[in-house]
Every structure is written in structure tokens, then in C-alpha cells.
Amino acid sequence: MSIINYAARVINFKVVYYGPGLAGKTANLQNIHQRLPDGNKGKMISLATGDDRTLFFDFLPVSALGVRGFTTRFQLYTVPGQTHYNMTRKLVLRGVDGVVFVADSQWDRLRDNVESYRNLDENLKEYGLNLATIPLVMQYNKRDLDRIAPMDYMEFLLNRGERRVPSFEAVAVDGTGVFDTLNTVSRLVLVKEFGQVQEAGA
């Protein structure tokens, strides 16, 4: 749910990085935080357990160039991926404008991806949202590892049906695919909010 503040001339969006435990959601935010210039990012907050697993969420506010005199701000959140933290995942999804689904490409984690995707679908419905219409980007992470499923197979598992969404290969720890993912979900959120002019030849 976007927030437009005409007085402060700011448009706020909330983007949630979703996916199974240890897929690399926090690594995405850490990489964005490391690489963005200071003027375009706020402080990153991680509510994690002692062993660095996300307990509640990670939070990173980032801003882009803006539009028509308004600054566009994106509040990036992650959810805890572990199955038993579903209540917390639901809370973090409140007011979400766009979702990045971070999938773990390793063969032995494919079932976890599918379960997490179904869980996302269920939790979005709690807020009257659904996977068919929400701005969504798939990120197939850990493409640098050995035992990974081919891209076609990842797409077959998680990105088929009537709506095909943009998808990216990624290695979140070294930044591969991280900004492609962020910029794409940002634009999808903007298109959904404002609509895009259909230009001649486009």
C-alpha cells in the first residue's frame, strides 16, 4: 500500500523479500546496503537470532531519483524464512506493494521454495492481495553453487501458469542480479501505482 505525502513530496512503497530460510533474502539487502551511495539509503536494521537467522525482519529504506518533484522511497523488508515463523511473516507483509521471491537454486531446497511460494500466496490473501496481480519478481539465487537446478526447471517450478513474472539469476553474496531484481520490482510497483503512458512504437 503506497503512501503519497503531498506536503513532504514523498511517495513511499513497501517491498518485501520473501522465500525459504537461508535462500539469501538478508544477503540481498546487505548487498544493496553496501553498494548504494549514502544519499540513497538509510540505516539497515536486522532483527536476527544469535546465529544470524532472521527472527522478525531486516529493514532498509532506499530512495531513487524521484518523479515530478516527488522523491520515491522504497522500504525494503525481509521475512524470516523458517517455517515456524509464519505469524511473523504475515505481520511483515502488511501494506506490501511489491514482492521479490528469493528462491534457493539448490536441488535439495526445491521443495522448500515451492512450500514458501504457497505460503506467500496464503499470506497475501489475508490482506486481500494475490499472486496474480501483485508486482512480483522471481530471483533464482545461489547460481554459483554446484548442485543447482537449471533455470528452465526453476521457472517450471515457480514461474509458470497464466502470469509469467520477470525473473533473474543471482548470486546475492557477490551482488550478481541484486540490482536488476531491485530495479525491476521498483518499476513494477510504479507501473501498478501510476500506470504507464503507452508511447508510439512501444
Next chain:
Amino acid sequence: MRVHDIVIHEADAVRIDAVLGRFLADSSCAAALLIDRSGQPLAESGVSRTLDTGSIGALAAGAFSATAALARLLGESEFSVLFHEGVRESMHVSTVDDDTILLAIFDERTTVGMVRLFAREASTSIGGILEESRKRPKRVGALAAPLTAEEMRRAGDHRSA
């Protein structure tokens, strides 16, 4: 549960600022912050530059929603007030309406009872302003027309340093 869109038009921002200013004067709080329940800051008063309102909003909304979930486990719809007491600074968090929360930061110059009393008054006023605001169109003026592809690119472009 459906979450409503929030728009702060310029005239509403002036009215909300006035309510927050009056709240600070009446309650002797140091700062007040209006946030939506997903953690995004909407308005503030008395906030110094050193206060990281983005982080405070995200964490307070998280704490508030977690507490609301706890309340539901006890059969309550929510706990409408949260109070965090520090050695010097304390924070009072209370419900404005279904979508927004009021945070008040205060020190020993006032008491939690005073803050609670005036926060209730301020919340009623702000709730009324937001209710009126919801009835107005969300996109007006410069934002009324769809974006061009170039505007879209700039508005959503993040680049590494």
C-alpha cells in the same frame, strides 16, 4: 483484512502538524511521530535531526503488530497502548485508527498519565482528518497523469556507488 491507501494532502498535513504541535505543548512530550501500521512515517513534530524516524517507524510498527498478535492469542482485539520506559527517555505508542499509530517520546518533564490523556485527544483529531482525507482522490496535480517510460525508469532506478 484489507489495508487502506494513505494520502496526506498538503492541507491535511498542515492540520495534522497543528494537532501534533498542540499535543506536544499540552503533554510536554519531546517528540511525536505519526506512522502507518506497516511502519512508514506520515508526520512528525519536535523530532531532532539525529532521530532516525525511518528506523523508529519500522521497529515501532513491528513491535505494535507483534503485540496485537499477542493480544489476539489472549482473546483481545489488540492492546491499544504500548509503553516503553527508559532511564531518561520513554516511548508511548497508541492506536489512532485501523491504519495508523501515534508515537510519543518523552522524558522526566511529564508523566505517562499526561501523555496517555493528550494522546487520546490527538488521536481522535488525527483520525478525523485522515478519514476526510481518504474520501479525496489519491492522485492529484503533478501525479494525476500516468508516467512515461523515462519517468518510470528514473523513479525506480537504484545504482551502486
